[in-house]
Amino acid sequence: MPDNSSSTPSGFDRRAFMAGAAGSALVPITARAAAPDPPAPAVQDPSAPVDVTLNVNGKERRLRIDARTTVLDALREHMGLTGSKKGCDHGQCGACTVLIGDRRVVSCLTLALAAEGQEITTIEGLATDDRLHPMQQAFVDNDAFQCGYCTPGQIMSAIACVKEGHAASEADIREYMSGNICRCAAYPNIVAAVKQAAPEILKG
Template structure:
């Protein structure tokens, strides 16, 4: 091989370096591609509340019939607050652990944040439905006022709904029994002694 041929011959080291560099860059570009570009989805997104998937639900709330078009995943709590404007029922933990969202369905207390509106069977009573038409408060509402059974008041609607059920279920025989029956309703202000006193007064 003469000197001219040696100049034209490719450098083995250069070829190997170029090959490795090109492979690395190609792999990096592949990783940077969006997932949608690599695997295009044929499914059309269905946003929450899409009318194409809405259900027609009839709810009897505080003696009034309501016909709602709602997403199947709508909870009773959201139906009451967002669709009917009944904001007395409070959103607390949203996990069924604080009791702030307690309402009655057919006379029984339930946690509305864990209850699907589409699954409700029976009349619903919220804190707004307790007082009489002439403005007279329910005995339990009056007892909470008389016994100073609330401070910030956020948990009070759920406490009152549970307290009424506590008496109706026959669990208000003693302070200890009331505390046990009301243990699912948390009060951050710790007004528990006054809440027990209110239940005993309303029972009487």
């Protein structure tokens, strides 16, 4: 007949052992549950002003601005450079186009903090002394504007278009200038201006 006792011949009590093991296993869990929660990390106020240094048209400009300020608002509201226009404010019309490095960007969607340490060129930085930039002169020569609101963005985009190698044909110019809208529909004249200025820009 089998022995149902929990004790072994050596005197080891299995039931007592299991009860003790279960009890000790609960101790760490209880201790962890009772431990206080770690303090939550401090949340920085996104509207708090931050220091930023922007290199605009060859000059360093130190600003203290809201971290959410765009390049466009930094230029217009904090530096008085109003050549770059606020059109749609959604990156769709191209009126706010500036160059960061040699790359054209819509400044209404680019944070000023993201442009720190890079060269920003606006329409105000193109002319030297009393001499217009070749693209500016070409826009004048070809009547490539009417109301003029989109013209700064058109010119900045056109310079990048040429430097990117997209001014070899009228079809290319139309394609790679399509991000800049002219509500006056001066597109044929804009294409003519880009064609005129391209050789001089590429010549350097």
